[in-house]
Amino acid sequence: MSWSTIVGQERVKALLKRTLQNGQIAHAYLFFGPEGIGKDALALEFARTLICTGGGIESCGVCPQCRRMDSFQHPNVKLVFALPAGKNETNGDDPINVLTDAQVANVREQLSVKAKDPYHRIEIPKANFIKINSVRDIKREAAMSRSEEGRKIFIIFNADMMSTEAGNSLLKTLEEPLPGTVLLLTTSAKDQLLPTIVSRCQLIQCDLVSEKEIESALISRDHVATALARVISQLANGSYSNARRLSLQNMAEERKEVVEFMRLVLGRRKTALIDAIDELASSSDRPATERWLKLLQSWLRDALLVQHHAPAPLLEDEKQSIENFNKNFPQADLVTAVQSVEKAIAHLDKNVYLHLILTTLAIELRTTITETQPV
Known part of the structure; x- marks a missing residue:
């Protein structure tokens, strides 16, 4: 993955590159905008560039840090998303360990798809909200000593899915940020987040993808015929994910x-x-x-x-x-x-x-x- 693999979003990419160049990294960012426009892809590439040993505005893609990030195996990068409730789960339980073997296998499969395709939306049966235990894990892991040099990065996909308790727990983390820790939140429903969470994040408003950019991506990446790609791009409402779904219909x-x-x-x-x-x-x-x-x-x-x-x-x-x-x-x-x-x-x-x-x-x-x- 690289900045060039993200469809459109040239303004946002330029903004993030300037941030990397200046070296003034905030402790929390909120990527927001309509569904399917590349918010997760932007957050993932920003994280990848932050941990790359090259230290520039582009991730190199070949260093051990980048390669582990590509498969979501980097110990300093944690992904947070909605999970099913475990049987008899209590506060403090590991949010993954309480799942059944079948659920864990499903989570791994979804992460494998997401690693290859940042536009994929992680969807797990009965995963209706982001659990408080998942958010508590952020604070616990942020406080632990690093096994690797560099920042610790936590990416919360679809942050609007946090339960009320999880949102309040995250707020405490945002109010008392630990040095060297960066939180990246993505959402298609910013108004459903606690206003106090929004106010403590650097806001990154993501843009709709132009018809021309969608058409070009459908042709070059998804091998859609030119005439059909043009029609689909007009129906996608600025969402590349929408366009890809339509291309399969x-x-x-x-x-x-x-x-x-x-x-x-x-x-x-x-x-x-x-x-x-x-x-x-x-x-x-x-x-x-x-x-x-x-x-x-x-x-x-x-x-x-x-x-x-x-x-x-x-x-x-x-x-x-x-x-x-x-x-x-x-x-x-x-x-x-x-x-x-x-x-x-x-x-x-x-x-x-x-x-x-x-x-x-x-x-x-x-x-x-x-x-x-x-x-």
């Missing part, structure tokens, strides 16, 4: 639904259009509805590019539909059509009645596309 059916919706909007089968709107509006899955609207928007954007003879890498299953559309509606105002979908997505975010959003969208699309045609 078969969106062919959703794309067919988009084309069929456009046919109904522009055709004469009003009853069929009403039925389609009713079915779409009945969904309680708002993220899926937003994804569908963004697919529609992407289809219209591609049609706009083709209309203006601009290069557009099209998916095989949409080439024919877009060519037919532009042939039948050569003067369609597709800029306004794209804006209509954008407005519908904005209304969705404001919890406007979904049936009204879709009905209004259908009317606007029909008007925008059909009324601009020559008589």
